[in-house]
Amino acid sequence: MEIVGAVHGHSTFSDGRGTVQQIRDAAADAGLNFLILTDHDTLGPLAEVGEGFHRGTLMLFGCEVSPPTNHLLVFGAETCPDRSQAPQAYLDDARSQGALTFLAHPHDRGVPLARIPSYRWDAWPIEGYTGLEIWNHLSDWSGHLQGIGSALRALRRPLLALHGPDDETLRLWDDVGQRRRVVGIAGLDVHDVRIGRPPFAAHIFHYAYAMRTLLCYVDVPQWNDDPQAAKADLLGAFAEGHLHFANRELGDARGLAFLGLRPGASPLSMGDEGPAGDVREFRLTSPQPADLRVLKDGRTIGSTSGRELLVPASGPGVYRAELRLRRGGRSLPWAFTNPIYLR
Ligand SMILES: [Zn+2]
């Protein structure tokens, strides 16, 4: 079954403005099934607040290992790896705890306008990570600010200030996928930063606003109110890439499906790997009319406008889908599936 939630947020346990209690209320108000908070270099809330369901939202605590560059999102660890180690060492530390690891905002541009440096990943080569944060709300929004005018416009109409995942990140995703599954996620990176002073203060994304934007839609085997079982099912689905992510502010992407159809067998779904000869075609279905595109190894192999797209399979490769919606005469990035890998 499909559940929806958000990952990558910061509370007063690091540099966010909201308490864990305020943030989980915002997640429950937004109707999220889960929220994974990732404070910088601490798992303090794990012991001090504790995981569990709150008004229907499963609240989990990960952390973001945060040296000056090479931020790593860690889900499911007991202790947050020490950021003073080399990146491969803190990644291996997380893995040894059975945790999932995602390279955070790997091609972050910083905020040129505010002279904030880039927080990109530059510790290459790196091995063994679960996946990549393909679309980071804060990085996308802030990385394209050109001047005061564009910053004010972007604060007034944040939706139109999103450009979608960085091309370099998408290329990396398709490239690493040639060799192994690499799970793509979207993260909020929400802090509720306040800039200026009243009456000229502005919030850079309240928690309540952020929870309506970049969400992960995850296919879990079941979902019940036992927090330990729900956590295991959720992290298991993340590990296997059974998810798509979308900007819910543009449209709810519940019900989106991307399948590799196999004659005489059940279809492959997002995150699955299978023999190339088994899949005859891919079927992408959208819950609402959109611009649909199926890509193989980063190149478009089929596109249409509507709710369904069928594309024949053409040998081994990394197949995934991107969907855009038109708003106010503009085509905006909306939803991205995890790949199906034909070997
Ligand atoms: Zn970060």
Ligand SMILES: [Zn+2]
């Ligand atoms: Zn962050």
